[in-house]
Every structure is written in structure tokens, then in C-alpha cells.
Amino acid sequence: MDFLGRILFGESNAHQQTSSDENKPPDTEFISTLEKQLIDNAVNSLLNLDPLSESLDVLNLLSNKVKTALDLQITELQQNCRKYEDICEEYREQIHQQTERLQDNSLSNDSVNKTDEKKREEELEETRKTNHSLISDYEEHKRKVDELRKKIRVKQLQKEGLETSFEIMKEIRSKEKEFLKSSESLNDDETVNADQQKDNSNLLKEIDDLKAQKNLAESKLNQSESIHRKLLEENIALKAKIDDQEKEKVEKEKQDQEAMKRFFKQIDQVVDAEIIRVETQFKGLVEQNQKTSEENKKLRLKNQELEKQVNSLIAKENEYQEKSQDLLTKVDLLVAEKDDLEAKCQRLENDHNIILEKYQNTIVMIDEQTKEKEISDKEYQEKLSTLLKSMDHFKEVEVSRAESKLKRLEKDNQKLMEENHDLRVKMLDIAIRDVMGIKQDNGTPQR
Numbered sequence: 386m387d388f389l390g391r392i393l394f395g396e397s398n399a400h401q402q403t404s405s406d407e408n409k410p411p412d413t414e415f416i417s418t419l420e421k422q423l424i425d426n427a428v429n430s431l432l433n434l435d436p437l438s439e440s441l442d443v444l445n446l447l448s449n450k451v452k453t454a455l456d457l458q459i460t461e462l463q464q465n466c467r468k469y470e471d472i473c474e475e476y477r478e479q480i481h482q483q484t485e486r487l488q489d490n491s492l493s494n495d496s497v498n499k500t501d502e503k504k505r506e507e508e509l510e511e512t513r514k515t516n517h518s519l520i521s522d523y524e525e526h527k528r529k530v531d532e533l534r535k536k537i538r539v540k541q542l543q544k545e546g547l548e549t550s551f552e553i554m555k556e557i558r559s560k561e562k563e564f565l566k567s568s569e570s571l572n573d574d575e576t577v578n579a580d581q582q583k584d585n586s587n588l589l590k591e592i593d594d595l596k597a598q599k600n601l602a603e604s605k606l607n608q609s610e611s612i613h614r615k616l617l618e619e620n621i622a623l624k625a626k627i628d629d630q631e632k633e634k635v636e637k638e639k640q641d642q643e644a645m646k647r648f649f650k651q652i653d654q655v656v657d658a659e660i661i662r663v664e665t666q667f668k669g670l671v672e673q674n675q676k677t678s679e680e681n682k683k684l685r686l687k688n689q690e691l692e693k694q695v696n697s698l699i700a701k702e703n704e705y706q707e708k709s710q711d712l713l714t715k716v717d718l719l720v721a722e723k724d725d726l727e728a729k730c731q732r733l734e735n736d737h738n739i740i741l742e743k744y745q746n747t748i749v750m751i752d753e754q755t756k757e758k759e760i761s762d763k764e765y766q767e768k769l770s771t772l773l774k775s776m777d778h779f780k781e782v783e784v785s786r787a788e789s790k791l792k793r794l795e796k797d798n799q800k801l802m803e804e805n806h807d808l809r810v811k812m813l814d815i816a817i818r819d820v821m822g823i824k825q826d827n828g829t830p831q832r
Contacts, residue, residue, distance in 0.1 A: 708819075750772070
């Protein structure tokens with residue numbers, strides 16, 4: 386009874402703690418340390434309690450109090466999980482809006498002048514930063530949702546273990562009453578039969594068997610919790626692997642952007658050098674025109690030739706602009722291919738979630754099979770081993786399938802990078818040839 390008073394008093398304090406925490410914002414630790422300590426002590430005491438030392442009403446009341454406390458914690462965790470899911474949905478919408486803005490900016494790049502190019506790059510960099518921050522926040526909230534789901538599962542398993550242990554205690558108490566009745570009748574009778582002694586010994590054996598069943602149920606519960614922890618560790622490892630691949634993808638995108646910037650800077654330097662060279666030649670011709678009138682005539686002819694060259698350079702500059710626009714369209718195509726790769730990665734993540742749901746369903750099946758009393762221990766162990774083998778086989782198949790998909794995506798990405806590199810080399814060669822004005826006339830190059 387002292388133990389029951391401690392539980393009731395602890396539950397009232399825990400209820401006051403939860404009512405004071407209702408107005409607090411959601412955090413990863415939703416259950417106070419006081420509530421958690423009280424529930425753990427109650428569960429351990431209920432599992433280790435001797436059913437012969439307490440009355441059945443006390444045990445029933447104690448079990449109901451612990452169950453209600455666990456139900457309150459489960460409902461609170463589920464509400465917080467829904468809040469984080471709503472927050473994740475808002476982050477998804479914001480990320481979708483950011484991607485639409487990036488697409489609109491990429492479509493409006495064709496009508497932007499070179500003077501506005503720096504502003505456009507700064508705006509794109511800001512949108513990328515905000516998009517990355519939104520993605521990181523989304524991943525953080527998603528991780529919190531996963532942790533909440535794990536806590537809910539642990540509380541549900543704890544509640545199921547309490548129910549099974551309480552049923553076993555009821556059976557022990559009923560057997561105890563039968564044993565007491567039979568022992569009283571034996572004390573009243575002066576002559577004790579050998580058959581009645583056998584019945585008493587059988588009742589004692591049944592009580593020992595029920596205690597053994599209780600210990601077996603506790604061991605099975607601990608085993609299921611260890612399996613659940615192993616699955617969580619494997620999921621964390623897979624998530625870390627996917628995060629590393631996303632980081633590598635971001636680094637590759639940054640390298641591609643820096644290479645494009647260097648490429649455009651080289652083209653601008655070549656164009657500026659060519660313009661300076663033409664201006665120096667034109668100044669030299671003007672100085673020669675001022676010296677002699679005879680040379681003026683010759684210089685006029687040369688000036689006309691230079692004007693033709695300038696016109697050809699202007700025409701080539703227009704061709705270069707057209708080619709640069711073609712390159713921009715090709716860059717848009719590469720961006721679309723990158724989006725396809727991201728969609729494939731999203732599908733892989735969805736496959737991973739489906740695998741996780743299948744694992745959880747198999748764990749539920751194992752818990753349901755442990756409750757069936759008609760199956761013998763030997764058949765249960767055989768079915769459990771076959772089910773675990775099928776789970777391991779299914780996990781290996783799904784993991785190998787996911788790894789093959791990732792390898793195929795890496796190969797596609799490598800091919801795209803090689804094609805992009807070849808395209809850059811060709812663009813640079815064409816731009817240098819067009820700007821330098823190299824022609825082939827009767828086998829002799831002219832500048």
C-alpha cells in the first residue's frame with residue numbers, strides 16, 4: 386500500500402507538471418524527467434512485484450494508474466508529432482516556392498544585360514542560401530518527428546508488456562486461491578489422500594510454470610526492444626550515408642558554378658585584349674594620316690579595310706551572343722537533368738520509408754505472435770527464426786536495390802559532368818576563334 390501511495394502521489398505531481406508545460410513551445414524532450422522517473426519506477430516495481438504479497442485490487446489499481454499515465458504520454462507525443470508534421474509541410478511549401486523563383490529567374494536571364502549580371506548572381510546566391518537553410522530546417526524537424534515516433538513505439542511496447550504481466554499476475558492469484566482452498570480442505574480432513582497430495586504438487590508446479598511464463602514474457606519484451614534499437618541504428622546509418630551523398634552533390638554544383646564563372650571571365654579578358662589591340666592599331670593609322678597627304682590616301686584605304694574588319698567583329702560579336710544564349714539554354718537543360726536526379730533521390734527516400742514501415746509491421750507481427758498461447762515454445766521459436774531470416778533477406782535485397790540505384794545515379798551524374806566538360810572546351814575553342822578572327826583563305830591564315 387505504501388508503494389501504491391507513492392505512485393498516486395507521483396502521478397498527481399506529474400499531472401501538475403504536464404498542465405504547467407502546456408503553454409510551452411514544442412521541444413525534443415516533451416516528457417519531464419519527473420514523469421519519466423516515476424513511470425520507470427512504477428513499471429520496474431510492477432514487473433518485479435511478488436503477486437502473492439499484494440491483493441488483486443491493489444495490483445489492478447496500480448496497473449490502471451500506470452496505463453493511464455502511459456496513455457497520457459502517448460497522446461502528448463502524438464500531438465507534438467502532428468505539430469512537427471505541420472511545420473514540415475510548411476517548409477515543403479516554402480522550398481517549392483523558392484524553386485519556382487529560381488526557375489523564373491533562369492527564364493528571365495535571356496533579357497538581362499551584362500551590367501545587371503552581377504546583381505542577378507547575387508540574387509541567385511541569396512535564394513540558394515535561403516533554400517539551403519529551409520532544407521536544413523526541414524531535415525531537423527523531420528528528424529524530430531522520427532524521434533517522436535520512436536518514443537511513441539517504445540511507450541506502446543511498455544504498455545503491452547504491463548498488460549501481459551498483469552494478466553499473468555491474475556492467473557497466479559487465481560491459482561493461489563485454488564491452492565489455499567484445497568489446503569484448507571486438507572487441514573480439515575484428518576485423512577489425507579495421495580491423490581490430493583499429487584493435486585497440490587501439480588498446483589505448485591503450475592504456479593512455478595506461470596512464474597516462468599512471466600519471466601519468459603519479460604525476456605521476449607526485452608528482446609523485441611533490442612531488435613527495435615538495432616533497426617533504429619541501421620536507419621540512422623542509412624540516413625547519414627544519404628546526407629553525405631547530398632553534401633557531395635552540393636560541392637559538385639559549387640565547382641560547376643565556379644568553373645562557369647572562370648570561363649566567362651576568360652572570354653571577357655580575350656574580348657578586352659582584342660578591343661585594346663584594335664584601338665592601338667587605329668591610333669597608329671591616325672598618326673600616319675597626319676604626316677603626309679599621300680600616305681593619307683593609302684591610309685584611307687586601310688581605314689576602310691579596318692572598318693570592314695570592325696564590322697566583321699561586330700557580326701562575330703552578335704554570333705557570339707547568340708551562341709552564349711544557346712549555352713544558357715543548354716545550362717537550363719542541365720539544371721532540369723539535375724532536378725530529375727533530385728527526384729530520383731526523393732524516390733529512393735520514399736523507398737527507404739516503405740522499407741521502414743515494412744520493418745515496423747514485421748515487429749508488430751512478432752508482438753502479436755508472442756500473445757498467442759496456443760502455439761508451443763518450439764513452434765514459436767521456429768516461426769520467429771524463419772521470420773527473422775525473411776526480414777534479414779528482405780532487408781539485404783532492399784539495401785542492395787537502393788545501392789544499385791545510387792550507383793546508377795552516380796554513373797548518370799558522371800556522364801553529365803563529362804558532357805558538360807566537353808561542352809565547355811568546345812565553347813571556349815569556338816569563342817576564342819571567333820574573337821581572334823582567324824580565317825582560312827587559300828591555305829594561309831589571315832588575322
